[in-house]
Amino acid sequence: MKQPKPNFYNLAWRWHFYAGLFVAPFMVMLALTGLIYLFKPQLDPLMYGSLMNVPAGHHAVSADDLLKRVKQAYPQGQIKQYLPPINAERSAQFVVINAGQELNVFIDPYHGDILGEQDAKKNLQALARAIHGELMIGTVGDRLVELAAGWGVVLVVSGVFLWWPRGQFAGVLWPRLNSRGRVLWRDLHAVTGFWGAAFLLVMLLSGMTWTGFWGKQYAEVWNTFPAAMWDNVPKSDVEARSLNSATRQTVPWAMENTPMPMSGDHAEHMAHGTAPAGPAAPTISLQDVQNIAVQRKVEPGYSITLPTTATGVFTIAVFADDPRNDATLHVDQYTGDVLADVRFEQYGSVARATEIGVMLHEGKMFGAFNQIVVLLICLMILLSAVSGVVIWWKRRPDGKFGVPPLRHDLPKWKTGVAIMLALAVIFPLVGASLIVVWGLDRLMLSRQVTRNASA
Template sequence: MSKTQSGTLYATIWRWHFYAGLLIAPFIFLLTLSGAFYLFKPQIENYMYDQFYQVEDTGDRIPPSEQIDTVLDRYPDATVTGYRPGEESTRSAEVQVMRDHEATTVFVNPYNGDIIGELPQSDRLFEYVSSFHSEFMLGTFGDRLVELTACWTLVLILTGLYLWYPRGQKNKIFGVLIPRLKKNKNILMRDLHVVPGVWVSAGLTFLIITGLLWTGFWGANVQSIATNSGTGYPPSVWVGNAPSTTVQTKDIADVRWAAQNLPVPTSDIQGYIPVSIDDIVETANDIGVHPTYEVILPTSTDGVYTLSAFPPKAKDEATIHIDQYTGAILADYRYDHYEPIGKLMAWGITVHKGLEYGLANQIVLFILCLGVIAAIIFGIVLWWNRKPDHHIGAPKIPQGKTAKGFIVLMLIMGIVFPLVGLSLIIIFLLDWFVIRKVTKIKTFFNS
C-alpha cells in the first residue's frame, strides 16, 4: 500500500472512529455503569432483603404444599405461579403469586410455614437495573438501541486498534501500553483515552458478544440458528418422542438462554387429578437439580410443571418438564446436552454476569468497566480540548476514493450485524442528501 493510500485509510478510519465514538459514547457509558452495578446483584440483594431471605434451621421442613396453602389463606384472591424451595438450609422458601395483575414474591419460613413478608416484582431494584441495562427501560425500541450501541462499539474497538497500532516504533511502551504522565495535557489525555481502551478491548469484545446473545433481534436470530441448524435438541433430552408444538419454554418460564427455544411438551390428561407440588420437589431433589431451581406451575389442563435452575455455574443449568398428572419427566435438558457452541454461550453468559468464578469474576469485570469508563471520559475531554470553534472537531474528510479495506470492513459488519447495515444506509443518505447539500452543516461536520 502506498503512503497516499495508507494516509487515506488512516484518515477515513479516524473520522469514522471519531463520529461513532461521539454518538454512542453516552450509551456505552450508561451500559457500562449499569453493568458494573449489576455485577454485585447477589451481595446487594442479600443486604437489601436480608429480612426476607434468612431463617433459622430448626430441623424438618413442612411440605411445600402446606407452605403454598398458608400463602393462599393469607391471599385468597392470588394465583400461585411458582415455588422456590431455597438453596440453603437458612434460606426462606419463595412462593410466586399474581395479585391484582402484579407478580409478587411471598417469603415463607419452610420450617413452620410463617409468612415472613412479600415483595412485589415492581419493588425489586434490580428489575429496573436489568431493564435499563438491556433496553434503557424503553421496550423494543430500547432493545434495538442497546443492540446498535453494542454493534457500533465493536466498530469502535476495531478502528481504535488500527489507529493505536504503533507504526515504525518498535519496542515502544510509553504511549502504547503505558500512559505518558509527564507529557503536555493533550498527549496525556490522548494516552489516558487510548491506553485503557487497548487494555480493555479484548474483555469488552467478550462482554459485547455475550450481551448481544440476549438482544431481541440479533440474539434471537442467533438463538434460532443455534437450535434449528439441522440437529435441534438431542434425542436424549426427551422421554419418548419430541413434542410437535409451537410453544417454547421461554413462553412459560424464565430459563437459561440455551433452553429458551426448547419445545414444551403436554401432559397426558388422566382423570384431571394433578400430582402434588410435593412430588415435583421430591423429583427435583432425586434427580439432582441444582438447589437454585424454581418450579413453574402449569397454567392449563395439558400444561406441565417446569423446573428451571439458575445456578452460578453454567455446568449446573437445568430445564426440566414434568407431566402434571403422572409426575413423569417429559424432557430433561441440561448443560451436558448442549452442543459445543451452546456450552460456550452458556459459560460466556454466566461470566458476563459475574457469576461463574464468584468474587474474582466480579472484581475482574468491575476493573474492566472502570477501564471502559476511563477511556470514554478521557476521550470526551480530549475531543473538547482539541475542538475548534468553527466545527465539531472531526478529522477532515480524506480526498479521493474511500479505502477498499475500510469498505470491506463495513460491509462485513453490516452483514453480520444487520442493524449496523441499516444504520450505515441511513448515515450515507444523510451525508449525501443533507450534509453535502447544506453549507453550514457541511462546515460543522468538516466534510
C-alpha cells in the same frame, strides 16, 4: 483546488467519532447497571436480609403446606413460581401475581411464616436488569441497546485500527503520565481501549446473544437440539423463552427456542387434537415436583414454574453460575412424568460456549475473581467513555458540533474496509444504520467541499 479523496483512516476516524457519540451514553448506562447486577449475590442479602435470611431449623415444612399458606395470604393471587431455599439459612420464595402486580413473597421454610414481599419488577436488581436489557421500554429499548452494542463492536474495531502502534508506543501501550490536559486524556482513552479491546468485545458479543433481534437469529442458527429429543413428547407452539422476562431469568439461554411440552392424555387428547382447555388442574403436588428435582440432582437455586393451562407443564429450571450445572426439566402436571430433561451435555458446542460467555459476562463463572475482572472491565468502559467525550470536547472544530480534525494521512486499508463490511453483514441493525451514517457523512463532506471551493 481538487480535494483529495478520504482514505479509510479518515473514514474510520469519523465512524469512530459517530459511534462514540451514540454509544458513550449507552456504555455508561450498561456499565453502571451491570455493576449493580454484578454484585447481586452480595447486595441482596444485605438489602433484603429480613426477607431472605432465616435461622437454620431441623424440620422443613413441605412445599405444599407453604403453598397453602401463600394462597391463604393472597386468596385472589395466582401462584406463578416457587423457589425452594438455596441453603439451610435461606427462605423459600413464591412469585405471585396479585391485583396485576408481580410480587416476590418470602416465607420461612421451617415455620411457614410469611416474612414479607417485594415488588418483583421494582426492586433494585430487577430495575437494573430491566434498564440494562431494554431501558424499561420494551422492544424499542431492546433494539436501541442492541444497536448500541453493535456499534460498540464497530467502536472497538475502528479504535484498535486508529490507535495501533505505528512506531510510537508511548500513549498507546502506556499513558504519558507527565502530560497534562488533552494529551493525557487522549492517552487514557487510547491505552484503556487498546488493552481492554478483547475484554470489551467478549462483553459486547456475549451480551448481544440475549437481544431480541440479533440474539434470536443467532439462537435459531446455532442453538439446536436433535429433533429426536422431542419426538415422543407432545409439543406446544409456545417456546421456553416465554418463561424469561426483562426482570427475571428462568431458563438458560440455550433452552429459549425449544418447544414447551404439553401435559395430558397423550394417546387420546394430543393425537386427536382434543386437548382439554381451561386453567391448570394438576393432580401431582408441588412437593412431588420438588422431589423430582432432588432425585434428579438438580443444583440448588432452581425454580419451579407452575402450569397455567390444562395442557401446561411444571418446569424445573436452574440457570447455574457454572453452566455445566444447567438443568431444564418439564414435568407432566397429571402423571408426574418427566417429559424433557435437558442438561449442559445436550447443548451444542456453540450453545456451550455461549452459556459460558454469558456467565463470564455476569461475573458468576469463577466467583469473586470473575466479579473483580468484570468490575475492572466496567470501570474501563466508564473511563473510556468519559475520556472519549472529553477529548472530543477539547478538539471539536471551532467550538461546534462535529468531527475533530485529523493529523494522519495513511493509505487506504483494504483489510479494514473488509472488516467493517463484514460487521455490517453480521449485525444487520448496524449495517442499516451504517448506510444511513455513510449517506449523511457523504452529504456533509460534499457540503464542506462546496464551501471550501466557494471560499
